[in-house]
Amino acid sequence: MNVFDIIGPVMIGPSSSHTAGAVRLGRVAWKILEEKTVRADISLSGSFAQTYRGHGTDKALVAGIMGMHSDDERIRRSLALADEEGLVYSFKALDIRDAHPNTARIHLKGENGAECTVQGASIGGGNILVSEINGMEVSFTGQYNTLMVLHYDKPGTIAAVTNFMAYSGTNIGNFRLSRPKKGGEAVMTIEVDQDVDESLIQSLRILPNVINVILIRAI
Amino acid sequence: MLDYNSIAAICEAAKQKQTTISALVLSDQAEQMEIPEEKLYERMKKSLHVMQEAVKEGKNPDIRSTSGLTGGDAAKVESYAHTGGITGKFLNHAMARAVAVSEYNAAMGKIVASPTAGSCGILPGTVVSMLEEGRCDEHAAVMALFTAGAIGMVIAAKASIAGAQGGCQAECGSASAMAAAALVELAGGTPAQAAHACAMAIKNQLGLVCDPVAGLVEIPCIKRNVSGIAIAFTSADMALAGVESKIPVDECILAMRQVGDMLPCTLKETSQAGLAATPTGILLKKQVFGEI
Numbered sequence: 191m192n193v194f195d196i197i198g199p200v201m202i203g204p205s206s207s208h209t210a211g212a213v214r215l216g217r218v219a220w221k222i223l224e225e226k227t228v229r230a231d232i233s234l235s236g237s238f239a240q241t242y243r244g245h246g247t248d249k250a251l252v253a254g255i256m257g258m259h260s261d262d263e264r265i266r267r268s269l270a271l272a273d274e275e276g277l278v279y280s281f282k283a284l285d286i287r288d289a290h291p292n293t294a295r296i297h298l299k300g301e302n303g304a305e306c307t308v309q310g311a312s313i314g315g316g317n318i319l320v321s322e323i324n325g326m327e328v329s330f331t332g333q334y335n336t337l338m339v340l341h342y343d344k345p346g347t348i349a350a351v352t353n354f355m356a357y358s359g360t361n362i363g364n365f366r367l368s369r370p371k372k373g374g375e376a377v378m379t380i381e382v383d384q385d386v387d388e389s390l391i392q393s394l395r396i397l398p399n400v401i402n403v404i405l406i407r408a409i
Numbered sequence: 410m411l412d413y414n415s416i417a418a419i420c421e422a423a424k425q426k427q428t429t430i431s432a433l434v435l436s437d438q439a440e441q442m443e444i445p446e447e448k449l450y451e452r453m454k455k456s457l458h459v460m461q462e463a464v465k466e467g468k469n470p471d472i473r474s475t476s477g478l479t480g481g482d483a484a485k486v487e488s489y490a491h492t493g494g495i496t497g498k499f500l501n502h503a504m505a506r507a508v509a510v511s512e513y514n515a516a517m518g519k520i521v522a523s524p525t526a527g528s529c530g531i532l533p534g535t536v537v538s539m540l541e542e543g544r545c546d547e548h549a550a551v552m553a554l555f556t557a558g559a560i561g562m563v564i565a566a567k568a569s570i571a572g573a574q575g576g577c578q579a580e581c582g583s584a585s586a587m588a589a590a591a592l593v594e595l596a597g598g599t600p601a602q603a604a605h606a607c608a609m610a611i612k613n614q615l616g617l618v619c620d621p622v623a624g625l626v627e628i629p630c631i632k633r634n635v636s637g638i639a640i641a642f643t644s645a646d647m648a649l650a651g652v653e654s655k656i657p658v659d660e661c662i663l664a665m666r667q668v669g670d671m672l673p674c675t676l677k678e679t680s681q682a683g684l685a686a687t688p689t690g691i692l693l694k695k696q697v698f699g700e701i
Contacts, residue, residue: 191562193434194452194558194585195565196522196524196561196562197456197532197561198456198520198523199521200456200520202517203513203514203515203518204516204625204626205527206522210522227620235640241625243475243625244623244625244698245475262438265520298555315570315571340622371425
């Protein structure tokens with residue numbers, strides 16, 4: 191914690207958890223899709239489902255999906271901007287079992303056919319916890335630069351990735367592996383202390399068994 | 410390096426070094442965050458400017474919240490403030506600033522959560538008032554925000570700054586305690602006096618519940634920002650007059666935590682009791698969500 195966690199964040203109101211955190215959740219989904227979104231189907235659980243209109247949670251999520259930060263003054267008009275840009279969105283309530291009260295599940299479709307599903311919760315003070323990406327369990331907060339490495343579950347893949355990171359002087363603060371099925375697709379969630387440059391990402395992408403690498407910068 | 414676990418320890422360190430809490434905290438944060446002091450100062454100055462902009466925008470008489478429940482009251486207080494009211498021009502203008510920023514927040518305006526969005530009007534109502542009423546210069550106002558931040562860090566570490574965890578005492582109560590310490594420093598008081606002001610502000614809001622109507626950061630949050638500044642100003646003046654809190658500030662924070670833990674969940678941001686559960690509170694909720 192530092193002094194700007196208390197005097198801050200600078201954000202669009204009214205609620206750090208229902209507005210600022212929601213922008214961040216939307217932004218994570220936007221980052222993962224990696225192309226212009228044409229359709230967003232958003233399911234809301236718990237308190238999000240009950241109070242999303244009054245808190246502008248809908249505007250906040252759509253703003254994040256359009257790539258805005260939580261202090262962007264366009265958040266207020268994001269639904270109108272989405273209409274202008276041809277982004278179709280929908281909201282529905284969904285009871286997600288054992289989920290944090292402020293949980294959203296965001297399904298996005300991109301202009302070139304890419305799809306992704308991101309589930310996460312706004313856990314207070316504008317902080318978030320992303321818990322699921324494309325059906326795979328993850329756990330990261332977005333407070334650190336986070337690398338998502340989608341790969342095939344084959345021997346030596348983790349070692350190869352972490353070796354490259356060691357060579358580039360990148361320190362790993364947190365590491366998590368999710369593997370729904372032995373030998374299938376798996377995801378490494380790696381939170382790092384330093385800035386990550388594009389050359390490291392490119393190097394990781396061409397490693398054997400690595401499908402894709404996405405950097406989610408600290409938000 | 411400072412650990413932000415005790416306000417008494419921070420005050421003692423400031424006294425030892427014969428400096429202010431703000432200067433001590435700025436230099437410590439620069440060290441801990443590995444960022445030069447000037448950069449941190451500039452970042453804090455930007456936050457002060459966001460607060461000032463929110464004060465200005467929030468006084469627009471046409472401002473309305475997304476739910477339609479609130480808005481336009483800051484303009485009323487602002488025009489009344491020119492008369493001096495009962496408590497004088499200074500406090501009335503400060504009240505207008507607190508309402509303005511809180512209403513602007515509810516209308517999806519840009520604010521600084523300090524420590525939270527629900528309590529975002531209290532530092533503008535106090536520190537920005539000192540600046541805009543000519544009681545201090547901009548440099549002092551920016552530095553005062555570091556003092557406020559340090560107090561908030563200790564409260565967050567030892568109690569809570571989240572309404573869902575500690576009730577409104579944790580949000581408006583914390584903001585008010587942070588502001589009280591900042592005001593003492595701005596008025597030229599000692600770190601020890603800042604700590605006493607902080608303690609008095611906490612004591613005056615101990616037990617304050619979080620019971621927002623319809624779960625929204627509007628009723629009663631906006632008006633609690635006003636009582637928050639009033640308590641900050643009176644606590645600061647008491648401390649500057651030489652009045653001491655018999656209960657040390659760090660013990661007040663522990664009491665806040667204990668009280669927060671003992672508050673039932675129905676009074677911690679769930680809108681199941683208190684003002685949210687009054688007949689009018691329930692009616693307003695139905696209006697907002699289109700049930701009538």
